[in-house]
Amino acid sequence: MDRRAWASDSRMASIDPGQTEANFAGRRRVVDGVLTPSEATAPITPAEYGAQDFIIVPDFLTPAECDRLLEMFDQVHGLVKHRRIGIDFWEGRIVYMNDVAAHDASAAEIMGGFQKRATAMLGEFYALTRPLWTDTVQLNIWEQGSCLPPHTDNSNPDGTAHSTPWRDFSSIVYLNDDYEGGELYFTAKDRVLKPQRGMLVAFSAGYHHEHGVLKVTQGRRITMPAFYTFDQRKADGHIYPELNAPAPAPATTLTPAPVQSLASLLRPPQSRPAGSPLSVLSPGGQAPTWQPPGKWRPPG
Numbered sequence: 279m280d281r282r283a284w285a286s287d288s289r290m291a292s293i294d295p296g297q298t299e300a301n302f303a304g305r306r307r308v309v310d311g312v313l314t315p316s317e318a319t320a321p322i323t324p325a326e327y328g329a330q331d332f333i334i335v336p337d338f339l340t341p342a343e344c345d346r347l348l349e350m351f352d353q354v355h356g357l358v359k360h361r362r363i364g365i366d367f368w369e370g371r372i373v374y375m376n377d378v379a380a381h382d383a384s385a386a387e388i389m390g391g392f393q394k395r396a397t398a399m400l401g402e403f404y405a406l407t408r409p410l411w412t413d414t415v416q417l418n419i420w421e422q423g424s425c426l427p428p429h430t431d432n433s434n435p436d437g438t439a440h441s442t443p444w445r446d447f448s449s450i451v452y453l454n455d456d457y458e459g460g461e462l463y464f465t466a467k468d469r470v471l472k473p474q475r476g477m478l479v480a481f482s483a484g485y486h487h488e489h490g491v492l493k494v495t496q497g498r499r500i501t502m503p504a505f506y507t508f509d510q511r512k513a514d515g516h517i518y519p520e521l522n523a524p525a526p527a528p529a530t531t532l533t534p535a536p537v538q539s540l541a542s543l544l545r546p547p548q549s550r551p552a553g554s555p556l557s558v559l560s561p562g563g564q565a566p567t568w569q570p571p572g573k574w575r576p577p578g
């Protein structure tokens with residue numbers, strides 16, 4: 279069964295998730311984070327923000343909210359940046375929402391609250407008819423020189439298996455804009471978006487919204503990305519603690535599976551024993567299962 283669901287007049291109905299020649303052409307324009315513009319390449323101007331088939335909200339967060347999260351990032355990043363997550367590209371660059379929670383519960387609540395707002399916005403904007411779940415919300419650092427080649431958040435260009443195929447939508451909130459470069463480039467549209475502090479961008483995960491981050495040429499770029507799915511099994515238990523409630527054990531179970539405490543769920547994911555069976559985390563098959571933080575797998 280197709281997990282995805284939207285109204286017949288949804289913007290999604292006219293969005294083709296497959297790749298076209300425009301994707302190939304757009305990807306060829308970006309080499310090592312440097313865009314060689316075509317004659318048609320153009321910025322998305324503020325006057326056009328409301329006219330896109332994806333969400334751009336310039337003032338989603340206030341400057342004070344951005345500052346609070348930037349401060350949290352700086353405090354928590356120092357504590358977690360030496361931890362290995364197993365994905366070269368993202369090593370030392372991710373602060374998870376549960377890292378923030380372990381340090382300051384109220385700041386984590388800000389992240390969770392923003393996610394719920396962004397989820398509701400996606401539901402309304404794309405006239406979705408089934409609930410959408412956030413699978414991770416993070417703070418990311420993009421140091422000078424970093425970039426991200428064009429990609430979708432749920433598929434590899436060559437059709438090989440992707441590490442996060444369940445993702446249906448993505449969002450990014452930009453927490454600062456005191457850097458150079460770091461624009462978001464949409465290959466199929468051949469348009470460039472300049473992030474602004476406090477801005478929310480949210481779009482569908484297929485090739486129609488294939489995107490890359492152009493090279494940060496000066497300063498550091500701090501973002502709050504999140505990814506969404508119709509598949510409740512991938513929902514982040516830190517954002518939806520209600521999903522952690524154990525389901526009643528079936529009457530025939532002689533030795534019930536151990537129920538994981540909230541405190542242990544709040545540990546950073548990598549502190550769970552490698553290879554621990556996911557069924558232990560979701561005794562009733564309803565609670566979310568932890569997934570590796572694969573955001574994007576480099577091609578090949």
Ligand SMILES: O=C(O)CCC(=O)C(=O)O
Pocket residue numbers: 426431450461462489490491501503573574
């Ligand atoms: O930071 C951005 O603007 C986009 C990041 C992104 O595409 C990703 O993390 O998958």
Ligand SMILES: [Fe+2]
Pocket residue numbers: 429430431448489
């Ligand atoms: Fe992405």
